[in-house]
Amino acid sequence: MAAPTIPISNPQSQSQSQPPIATPAFRAFISRLSSSIRHGLSQCRPWSELIDRNSMARPDSLSEAASRIRKNLSYFKVNYVTLLAIVLAFSLLSNPFSLFVLLCLLAAWMFLYLFRPLDQPLVVFGRTFSDRETLGVLVVLTIVVVFLTSVGSLLISALMVGLAIVCAHGAFRVPEDLFLDDSEPANVGFLSFLGGAASSAAAAAAPAVASRV
DSSP: OOOOOOOOOHHHHHHHHOOOOOHHHHHHHHHHHHHHHHHHTTTTOOOHHHHHHBBBOSSHHHHHHHHHHHHHHHHSSSHHHHHHHHHHHOOOOOOOOHHHHHHHHHHHHHIIIIOOOSSEEEETEEEEEEEHHHHHHHHHHHHHHSSHHHHHHHHHHHHHHHHHHHHHHHBBBOOGGGOOOTTTTTOOHHHEEEEEEEHHHHHHHHHHHTTTT
């Protein structure tokens, strides 16, 4: 009489059937965003050139100050963006509650909507939320956090201080010794760096958003 066979479960097949915690879209988003930031920082001008005291002079008129700001923005765009990021980071670090709220809001957008697997519905207190309901809750939560709390005023204040520093430096920095690259147009502002990073991040997150539309 043959011995009865004992069913053996394969742990590897069970582990493979479970959805991964970090989705490929999230990994692609982080990889593309980090590569875009590294590429942008590689274009940073020497900081000694930025703070050269011998190149500082008071502008004779508002038109000259505006012309200096435009040229310096085009040349030191990555440095200026870095300064804005430092001012913003310092403001958030000085207010840990606002930093915690923003991190929670960012995590909610990324893990509850953008990069949540489609086959995993959001269930809270026994209730299943659709993608449209989740999006509506996140939009309302973002409006409340940014516009109805101290977080929004902190961000606006930090950006205003950073822009004031950038404009003051651009107005007093004489751009006569600055040379733009031949491949870079002279009228390109420092916002193009932000636009490049934002477009790269948006391109990485686009498949995840398009799959929910």
